Every structure is written in C-alpha cells, then in structure tokens.
Amino acid sequence: MEPITAPAIDLVSLAPVLVLSVFGIMVLVTDLFIGKDKSVLVFISLTGLLMGAISSLAKYNLPVHSFNGAYIVDHLSVFFTFIFCISSALAILVSVDFNKREGIKVGEYYSLILFCTVGMVLLASATDMIMIFLGIEIVSISLYVLAGIRRNDPKSNEAALKYFLLGAFATGFLLYGMTLLYGSTGSTKLVMIASAIRNGGVASEPLLLMGVVLLIIGLGFKVAAVPFHMWAPDVYQGAPTPVTAFMAVGPKAASLAAFYRIFSEAIPQLSPSWEILLCVVSVITMFVGNLGAIMQTNIKRLLAFSSVAHVGYLIIAIIAKNSLSSSALMFYMLTYAFMIFGTFGIVILLGRKGDENLEIENYSGLAYKHPVLALSMTIFLLSLGGLPPLAGFVAKFFVFSAALKEGFLILVIIAVLNSAVSLYYYLKVIVFMYMKDPVKEFDITLSPMTLFVIAISIFGTIQLGIFPDSIIALAQAN
C-alpha cells in the first residue's frame, strides 16, 4: 500500500483570497454587535483590502503555479489584485457618505464588497475553468445583492432583478461553453486545453468552436459587450451610485482578466476563428456604446454606454494577445478605475437625499458655483475621452499600439474614430457645466470621504497620464 501523504496545499498563494474572506466574515460578525453606526465596518473593510493587497505580494519568483495548475500567481494576477483592492477601497470610501445620506444602514454592504473582491481575485488568478466559473459566480452573486441593496427602492429592485435573471441566463451559456470545451479537449485546465488543441487531441472540432462562441457570450455578458450589454444601462441606472461605480470597474476588470487568460492561454491556436468574432464584437460594441451615449440625458446611463464603449477598446487588447496587450489591459483598467471613481464621486456629491440630480442639465453652471469640482469632472471626462496628456490617452494609445503591432490596422482606425466620436458626449457634459446657466440651486454637501476619493482619482488620472512609465514598467514585469 502506498503511504498516504498530505496533499500539497499552497495556502500562501491563496493569501489575498483568504485574507479578504476572513475580513469579510469579520465585518459580518462585527455588524451583529455594533449599533447603528457602521463606521467601524468601513475601517475593518478598508484594513482588509489593504492587507489583501499586501498579502498578494507574498509570493516572489513569479509565476507560481499551485493547486495542480488550477491557480496561478503571476504579474497579471498580482497587478489585477491591486486594481481590485484599490477599486473596492474607493468604492467603500464613496459609499460612506452616500449610505449615510440615503439611509442604507446594512452592514452586509461592506462584506459583500469584500466577498466580491474575493471573487475577482479568484477570477484573475484562476487557470482552471471550474475556478473561473466559481470566481464569476462569486462576483455575480455579490453584485446581484448589491444592486438591489436598497430594498425599498423600486428602481434598485428592478435593477437587481434584471441583472440577476440575465446574469443567470448568461451563466448558462458560459457553462455550456466551458462544458463543450471540456468535452472536446478532455480537460478544464487552460494549459491542458491548449496542449490538447496543439497536439491534435480534439474530440470534436465543431463542438470546440461552438464552445468558444458560447464562451464569448458568457464572458461578453459579464463585461457588457454588445449585443450582450442590454442590462448595463438599466442596471447602472437603478443600482445605488457607488455600487454602479464599483460594478463598472472591479468586476469588469476581473472578467476581462479571465477573458484574456482563457483566450490567450487556452485557445490561442484557434485564434483564426475567434479573432473575427471578437473583432465584430469589439467594433459593434464601440459603435453601439458611443452612439448610444450621445442620446442619453441621464448621467448614469451616459456613463453606462460609455463604459460599454470602453469595453470595445479593451477587447482589442484581447484580440492582439501579445505581451504588450496584457500590460495594456492592466494599465487601462487601472486608469479606468481612477477615472470612473472620480466621475462617480462627483455624481454622488451632486446628489442629495431624495433627489440624486442625475440629469445632465442639472450640471448646468456647476463651473460657477464649484469651479474645482467642475474642473475635476472636466479632467475625468476628457481623460475618458482619451485626450492627451491624461491617463486615458496613454491607456488607449497603449492598447492601440499593441493591436497595431499585430497588424490590426482597420480595427485600430475604427477604434480611434470611435474615441474621437466619444469626446462629443463627454464634451456635452462639459458644455453644460461651463456654458449654461444653472437650472436650479446647487445644494452640495462636500463630504470629506468622497472628496478624498476625487482627489485620489485626480492624482491618478494626471500622474498616470504624465508619468505613466513606472506603472507601465510594473505592468510589463512579466
């Protein structure tokens, strides 16, 4: 009889997941013992995120494979873990004053954000389809609840319902795709799938291709790519604003990381067949996102369509799948986090209880009452539109050069054209702020936490635009 040896479980590589889970549970438990004031929870969760980010550095000599090749710690996953922790921390910071104002008094809120972050870390580090599936579900289920956290608000309810039903629907497609991939190659591990395809170990070519298409749908839904984006505007509008900001950054980044991993590590051999699909998706995503945003009058819907358009640009990085494009993806998501949280921070500041001031015309004349806020908003919007020398420009330039290097000239031309179009609607908001008379009095409470987030975001947007080199070097370390 063979001796029974203890299985090699590399818990250290799981460190951020464990830390974040522990802190998430801690928040839940603490919530039971404290009164109405939830600020302790904020403190605990921020500490958790900080610790999570630090613990992701526990492994050196990257990449480290663990759990029989189901989990990896590499530069991509560490960088993304940082993005997640930063974006979750920013989300919590913008939530504090918002929740106080809107009377959201549930402690689960913070633990859900932490659990969601756990899912994101898993997503970015998983190299096995089962793990990827779990990661996606952890993220999604947390988000369903977060979207509907305002239980008495019909809009929030509706957002949760739509997101939930469509999300579960998309999960069905994703799973089916994974299953077909598994059935035709015989493994759920990305590396094994790749080697099966390379060595001709594919049981059924049509099933494999069908699986790839289904995967594109499942993942396309999670990142809100057209035509699987229809939920995004409604859910973005209905969910509480900090949750919207949170949703637009972290989970999207995580899904994109998984998207990138699957397509570049498991099925790069099939790229001739999926390249064209992703090109089509990317192009229509950009067009629908940008054209859709032009007509919007609600700032949250506008940002929802704009984030759809940004996904279009990001898919280009997946299509290019060279070393430049993975770092471009990381850099883009980092800058995107700052731009989005900055923008939403201002959107939150402008609201007050019972009236969120979400129409674009409510921004009229902001520049005269609050010039600094208007200037910050201008910087964020111009950066989203890709105007140099702000971070958004560098990020876009980076993605587009990665694609150019692989010879996707037409795709890049379309993308550049789109980013030119996109400035039009960002500018619309700026025009309202600077060139229109106020329609009503501003009643802004300058809450310190939110201002802090805006300040960080301004710093990030400018710093990453003018001195992006150090961060790019980090993103490129692999």
Place this chain on the structure above:
Amino acid sequence: MDIEMEMVPLAHYLFLSATLFVIGVVGVLVRRNAIVVFMSIEIMLNAVNISLIAFDRYLSLHDGQIFSFMVMCVAAAEVSVGLAIIIALFRNKPTINLDEFNIMKS
C-alpha cells in the same frame, strides 16, 4: 455480452442536453412569470450538468463530475439570492410578472 455495445452513445446524451438547454432558453424568452423564467434557467444549468457527466463517463474523465457539483452548489446559491430578490420586489409591488418591471429604459 459486451456492456459497451449496449450503452447509449455519447451523442444521444449531448442531444438530450442540447434539447434541454434550448427548452430552457425558450422558456426564458417566452415566459412572463419571474419564477418560471428562473426555473427555465435552472433547466439550462441542468442540461449542462448532463453534458458534463456524459463527457466524464464516455471519455473516462473526472473533472466534469467535480464541475457538475460546483454547478449545483452555485445554482443553489443563486436560487437563494434570486428568491430573495423576487421577494423584495414582491413587497414593493405585489406581482412577479416581469413585464411590469420596466421603469428604466432609454
């Protein structure tokens, strides 16, 4: 007699699974009741489970079984969250007809 000969071929299972999946999809598309839509989604997930198990059995693999357990767990979690959302919804507006929920649109 060889057992293998009598076994139903893999393709049959796959067709069954695909059919179930399509039934689920169509259910989502045509039904109005939130619970029924949700059940249709469950059918889709279970269709996937059939495929997973069938692949395992015929290709002599094991990962698929684990996968299908995970799918079941996740489905259970989704049920709890989904029902909670539907209940919260029902409290504000006593209906679960999906067509009545369209405050937000372009």
Place this chain on the structure above:
Amino acid sequence: MLLKLTGLVPLFPLIGCIINGFLGLRIGKNAVGLIGAGAVGLSFLTTLFIFAGLVMTPVEERVFEQVLFTWMSAGDFAVDFGFQIDPLSMTMMLFVTGVGFLIHVYSIGYMHEEYSFYRFFAYLNLFMFSMLLLIMGNNFLLMFIGWEGVGCCSYFLIGYYFEKKSACDAGTKAFVMNRVGDFAFLLAVMYIFNIFGSIDFTTVFHAAPEKLIYDGETVTIITLLLFVGACGKSAQIPLYTWLPDAMEGPTPVSALIHAATMVTAGVYMVVRCNALFALAPLSMTTVAFVGGGTAVFAATIGMTQFDIKRVLAYSTVSQIGYMFLAVGVGAYTAAIFHMVTHAFFKACLFLGSGSVIHGLHGEQDMRKMGALKDHMPITFITFFVSTLAIAGIFPLSGFFSKDEILYHALMDGNVILWGMGITGALLTAFYMFRLVFMTFFGESRVDPHVHPHESPKVMTVPLVILAGLAFFGGALGIPLFHGWHVLHNWLEPVFHFDMASALEHSAHLLHEQGKHAPSLTHLLEPAEHNLWVEVALMALSFSIAVAGIFGAYMCYIKMPHLPASFTKGQWGYDLVKNKYEVDELYDETIVKPTLEGSTLLWKEVDAKGIDGSVNGTAKTLGWLSNHARTFQSGFVRNYALFMVVGFISLLIISL
C-alpha cells in the same frame, strides 16, 4: 549653456495658468494681468537667451535635444518627454512668445471690464503652454499633446462668452471639425510608429529615406493623413468653416490663436515633416493645390463680408493657404517667412479691429463704421501700415514674403499655382482696402449715441510695436542677393535633405521587391536662382496690389454706389456672400444624417423598440415570432432575446 534653459519656456505660462486659475478671483485683476502677461514675458526673455545660445553654436550642431523624462516605454517602444531646439522651432518660439506677450499685454486693457478676467488669462496661459509644447516637442506624440491642448483652449476661449448661444455653437463646431483633423493626425502617428518603431522626430526623419520608397504608397498615405490633420488645425479646404465662426471669441483670442499662432500649427507640422513630404510628390502637389485653392476661395468670401472680424478671419484662411502653397512647392523658408510676417501684421490687424470694436462699444458691423481715422489716430495708422503689409506693398514685410512664395510657385511649381497666388494677391489687396475704407474713411455711419474714442495706452503700445514689426519684418528675408536672406540661411540646415541618397535607397528597396525603379535624375538638378524673373515678378505683384487697392478705392471711396449696383441680385455674389453655402452643405449631408441616424437608432431601436429587431428576428426564428409579437412588452425577455440573437449571429459568422 543657455540652451539648458529650454524647459523654462513652457513652464512659465503653466505656472501662470495655475496661479490665475486657482487664485485668480482672490488676487485681484491687476495681479492677474501682471501674472498672465508676465509669465509669457518671462518665457519670451528665456527664449531670447536660448536664441543667443543657439546662434553661438556652430551651424552643424544647431540641433539641441533636452529629454526631461521617459514618458512611457512599452517593450521596444519608448516615448520621451523632451524638447527639440533647432532653428525651425526657435523661430516659432520667438514669434509665438513675442507676439503672444504683446497680445497678453493688450488683453489687460481689452478685457478689463470682464468679470471672469482671471479665467481668460488662465486659459490664455494654458494656451501658450500647449502651443509651446506643440512647437518644442521632440516627437510626434508630444506634438500631439500640444495639438490637442491648443484645440481645447481654443474651444474654451471661443465659448468664453458662453451667454451667447452662437459662441457655444462656434466652440463646439471648432472642436468637432478639429477632431476630424486630429483623427487623421493620430492615425498618421500610429502608421509612422508601425513603420519606424519610433516616433522621435530625429529617428523618423533620419530613417525615412532608408525605409520609404520615393513616391511610394506608404509615404503618400502618411503624408496625406498628416496634411488632413494640418487642414483641420489650419482651417484649409474643406475643414475651414470653423475659423470664421471662431470669431465669436474675444478679439485678443482671435489675434493670438486664430491668426498668429495656433492656426499656423498645421503649416509648422508639415514643414517639420519636410523629410517625409519630400518623398511624396503627390502629397506635395495636393498641399500646393489645396493651399492655392484656399487662398483664392477664402479671399472671394472675404470680399463680401461686413463683420470686421469675419473679413479678417477669411483673410487668415486665405493667407494660410499661401503658406501651404509655399510648402507644397518645397519653399519651406518662404512658408515660415510668411508665417512670421503674417503673425505680425495679422495680429496687429486683429488687435486694431479689437481697438475699433472697443472704441465703438462692441460694434462689429462695418456698415455702421466709417470716418474713424480722426477719432482713433493710432489705431488707424497701425492698422493702415499692417494693411499695406498684407496687401504686399513695397517695402513692407508682406511684400517680401508673399513675393517669395509667388516666385517659388512659378519656378518650382507651375503656372496654375502661380496664377492662384497672383489672383489671391489681387483679391487680398481689394478686400483689405475695402475694410480700411469702410472703417476709417468715407462718411461716418456710426450710431449717433456712440462716441468713438481711442483706446488706452496698454492697448495702443502693442499695436505700435506690431505695426513696426509688420513694417520692418521684411528685412528678415530680402531676396535678390543670395546671402541677404537671413531667414533662409538660418533655416537652411533644417531643410537639408539628401535627395540623391534617398532615391538610391528607394531604388534599392524597389529592386528588392522585384520592381523596376523609374529614373528620377531630374529631381537632382539644382534649382537656379533667376534674378531677373524675380525682379519682374516683384514688379508685377506690386502692380497687382496697387490695382487691387485702386479697385477698392473706386468702389468704396470714389463711387460708393458702385458695389451695390453690381452685387444686387447677382446669383454669384449671393453664393459667395453666403460663403458658398458650405456650412449648409455640411449640415445637410453630415450633421443631420448622423443625428437623425443615432436618434433613430436610440429612440426606435433601443427604446420602443426592440420591437423592430424582435419582429425581424422573430421571422427567422420561425414559431417564436407569434409569441414574440404577443409578449414583446417585457423588457427582460427582450434583452434575453437580444443575447440569443447575438449568439446565433456569432455562430453564423464563425461558420
């Protein structure tokens, strides 16, 4: 040593912008004006020091690069944040900071009554910063930053009087039109990066003859894209319509941004890329013809306008057309020369018109002016000097620069280009003197309640200086004798291009591709300087200018009824007066369909209906159609249906 100061030049305006932008409201108007103008003054002084430094270096070493830091590096690709000082950028810096300083000083007087005085100066300083980045950047991307930056500032400054709807519209129009050009520029940069693996000016221009085939497809596409970018920024056909509308901005802005500096950025960019354009004869011809065409076209519109600033705006478009004409025939020095003299006289003209508008309390219609020369003598004299300069009267600056362009158009280009140039010269003299006669001479048509007055010293002193420059600026490039052309000698090293080796390389490249290289030896023959032709042309253009002035004199002084009698009811005149209805054409063909298209998409497709697409796909989905039609009000289901449709379409594509 002095060259090390380079970084300070753009830094001063940036600091000025930050101080004025954040503290402007607290420190009071005088301090704001002092900081705003002082920052630019300091950067002008620094530029003078750098200039001294550059003059002292030997001719062969007059390219100085200062890399501040690596902006971004990705893989084998790196972009520096660095400045390049050579005679070309030096020339630009000198006149941009110099003229810019004068206009800043003028603005202190002109804008004094404005409430948000500080905002104006913050924008203006930010503009100077961006413009200097554009000029000094040592790579395409840095130039692009400046390029976008000046566009943004221009947008904000055009919309400065935001209470006026027309101002907002004009700002947005300028921005959108510029986006078209910027888009082309960015594409060109990416294309260049793709081919050279670098976007440094030095690297690219050095490698250009080795990597690009003379008259090849690649270089033609790149240069044409660059030229489209230049057209957007420099308001050339077909992207010129924003510039006249941009006159909604305050007058100093028109002088600084929309006459002297930003709008010439396109010319600068093309001149900077001369090493690429030299390899693309087709693009050169395009540039020349677009420039010549614009010169004539805009001048004809200029003859029909009554708004004093609009006349000047069309005049600017026309003059920039001249510069492009010069660039197109390879006369880079002539283009830069004209750019410099144009900056002097056009800035003076705009500021003069501002002074008139100031004196008349905001009146811009020339039909309500007249006989102002006695009321505002300084403005009149400076304005008159500049008008003589732009009309090309000997020995003022415009005479020399324009004449040089015409000479090169004939010698290096062809008769048609020269014909365009000379026609433009005639029209220019005519409409400029029409402007002068209507404004300063004849009978007063001024509103009796308005009492015209001369402007304060802070405004007239810059006018006098600029008029002086417009008068004597021609000394930079006195032709005839070879050594006398100071500017030519100074800029020569920048335009040095070894055509022989470029042709050799491209023959080699063609040979590698198995193609036969055409014989292009005629390109290598040195151009002759024909003294007599030049003298003859000078005489001709002088008489043309006089003819134009005489025409204007006849029409607007001697027989004021004449113009009305032959413009009345003339189809041609109306067409020109309505600016050839280009704006309407754009509205009808591009703006409206886009808006309608997207409205349709989003009102119809997204909202009511997904109905449409549901119905469409329902048919393909057979039995589903009835159900979909019956139950199509449920949004969740429609979204799900959309996903399924997407899935099916992807599946079809993948087959």
